[in-house]
Amino acid sequence: MKFGIVVNEGPYTHQAADTAYQFTKAALEKGHEIVRVFFYHDGVNNGTRLTTPPQDERNIVKRWSELAQQHKLDLVVCxxxxxxxxxxDRDEAKRHGKDADNIAAGFRISGLGQLIEAGVLADRLVAFGD
Amino acid sequence: MADETMEEGGNPTGVVKKFMYVNRRAPYGTVYPLEGLEVVLIGAAFEQDVSMAFVDDGVYQLKKGQDTAETGMKNFSPAYRALEMYDVEKLYAEKESLEARGLTQDDLLVSVEVLSTAELTELMEQQDVILNY
Structure with a gap:
């Protein structure tokens, strides 16, 4: 089955960010296809490489980056x-005159059209959040 | 790339799905209603079969006379009137939610079809994609 994943909550604050990852990983292990993971609302905070959790805690951002690399996942931040x-990202920082970027490896920034497209392409669009 | 094919709108896939946006929160307590509306407005360019349902405190999003001046929040309620221009014309409000809050169609800034919980449930079952805000 083709799944589209929507992550609507930020990391650490809300279990949704973890559950989305666990679901995505499990689906891939079962041989399903993930057409896209779309990060919206506070979910976009799953995509900053500046995250530095304590060493004995899971690194939610790095976990996504690694999964993306292993499975060529399309991780899109709204x-x-x-x-x-x-x-x-670098382009956005330049466009808005910011002195740094912070997008994590494997993530890209794009528009809401990517969410609609995920809904069109997937057999099931599964959203995580309240 | 997908980005180039769909970012500008249109519908290169030719697939039309039923998308329902379910709005169930009060307009300014959280960012969900505002960002949900942004999805609807941007999504309108992609030629899908779109509807919006307003339930629970979500019916307050359509309340006439919203004044956010003293809260420092942007009053985005005029955007609901623009939905028609985006061809988003199927707006549903749940009867029980309106009644529980003492609201009627006359209190709302756009015209909606009022449906019971049972009718709305049936409509939801016909959808391909439901996004909840």
């Missing part, structure tokens, strides 16, 4: 939600 919350 540009509108990202701008509000300070998640930027």
């Amino acid at each position: 540009v509108a939600a990202a701008q509000r919350r300070g998640i930027v």
Whole structure:
């Protein structure tokens, strides 16, 4: 089955960020296809490489980056939600005159059209959050 | 790349699915209603079969006369009136939610179809994609 995944909550605050990862990983292990993981609302905070959790805790951002690399996942951070919350890639930083970017490896910033497209392409769009 | 094919809108896949956006929160307590509305407005360019349902405190999003001046929040309620221009015309409000809050169609800034919980449930079962805000 083709799944689209939507992550609507930020890391550590809300279990949704963990459950989305566990679901995605389990689906891949079962041989399903993940057409895209789309990060929206505070979910965009799953995509900052500046995250530095204590060493004995899970690193949620790194975990996504590694999964993306292993399975060529398309991890998309919504540009509108990202701008509000300070998640930027190099292009966005340049465009808005910011002195740094913080997008993590394996993530890309794009528009809400990517969410709609995931809904169109997937057999099931599964959203994680309240 | 997908980005180039769908970012500008249109529907290169030719697939039309039923998308329902379920709005169940009060307009300003959280960012969900505002960002949910952004999905609807951007998504309208992709030629899908779109509807919006307003349930629970979500019916307050459609309340006439919203004044956010003293809260420092942007009043985004005029955008609901623009939905028609985006061809988003199927708006449903749950009867029980309106009644529980003492609201009627006359209190709302756009025209909606009022459905009972049972009717709305049936409609939801017909959807391909439901996004909840």
